[in-house]
Amino acid sequence: MQCFKNAEKIYAVGIFDRAFQYGDGCFTTARLYQNHFELKARHYSRLKHAATHLFLDVDLELIEQSLLQLKNEYVELNGTLKIIISRGEGQRGYSLPDHQADVYVYYYPSEVKCFEPQLIRSGVLDSLMGLTMPELVGIKSLNRIEQVILKKEADEKGWIEALVCDVHGQVVEGVSSNCFIRINDQWITPELRYNGVHGVMRAEILQRMMQAGIDCQQRPIHQDEIPQFQSIFFSNALSPMKVATHLHDTILETQICVELFQTLHLSQMHEYVKA
Template structure:
């Protein structure tokens, strides 16, 4: 793993960094292939929106400058990037320091290939997600405590991903993914008005569905509708489709997801 802060390689984080003290910042995780961030425009848009919501002034050009430095060390830059925007060092207290944010780029080298769908067993978690402050809904802030607790329950069940509901009884997403659901032969993705993350892969899949004339509604999905699920898959920037073959004790239709994967050509990202 290599780490860059504002395009300078670094191996330590300041003990005064507000990302450490308050989770004060946002982030995005992306695949990088041959030095090119896949779905780069969507990742940058998410970071820009996160910075706007959190009142962060960040120079996102540092991301590309960090990649250029990586290219001096690797013949091909392949793997995973985690891009963190932190408000930077600050004194004790919540008041915002008057300074530019820091742009951190973490690179995890790994061989990458075309995407493939996965088949997994999953279930509905018992612990529910809370409701977010409206100003923060949809952004991927550095505060991931809900996901940490939810992941513990999913791991205990042996589920690589699991369905998460909220305290109002609505289906939201996976622990670290968004989800798409087939009900009555109609594709649906939960509307994320009160919580959840506006994921990059979710946005890409919605755009491709529209291009192919495939209807997909964004609406609230009540917990009581889970029994009506025909198909379900999870998606994020590192995996476009985790197909759920079994949700708790019930088998789901896999073929509808495979057909969608092939039609949308989700093996290829740009």
């Protein structure tokens, strides 16, 4: 793993950094595949949107400068890229410091293969997600304690990914993914009005479905509808389709998900062109 802060290689983070002190900032996690920064425009758009709503003054060109150094060091970039925007160091207290945000770029090299659907068993977690401050809905802030608690339960139940409901009984997303659900032969993804993350892969899949003429509703899904679920898949930037074969003990339809994966060319994230 390598880390850059404002395009300079570092090996430690300052103890007064507000990302550490308060979770004050935002982040995005992307895949690098054969030197391609997949869904780059969507990741940058996410960071710009979050920076605006979090009042962060950030220079995203520092990401490019960090990537250039990595490209000069590696023959080919493959792995995971995590970009953290921190408000930077400051004194004790919540008042905002008056300086530019810091940009951290983490590179985790690993063997990366072409995307393909992954079949998993899943379920609905007992733990519930809370509601988010309206201005922060959809933003991937550094405060991920809910996901840490949710992941603990999912791990204990042996689920790689699981559905999460909120305190109002609405299905929101997976622990670390968005979800797409088929009910009465209709694809639906939760609208994420009160909580959840507006994932870059979710946005990409919705656009490709629209281009392919496949209708996908964005609406609330109440937990009372769970017995009607025909198919479920989870998506994030590192895995476009984890297909649930079972929801608890209920067998789900998987072939339609695999066919959708092929129709949307989800194995291609940097060269997809609608035929």
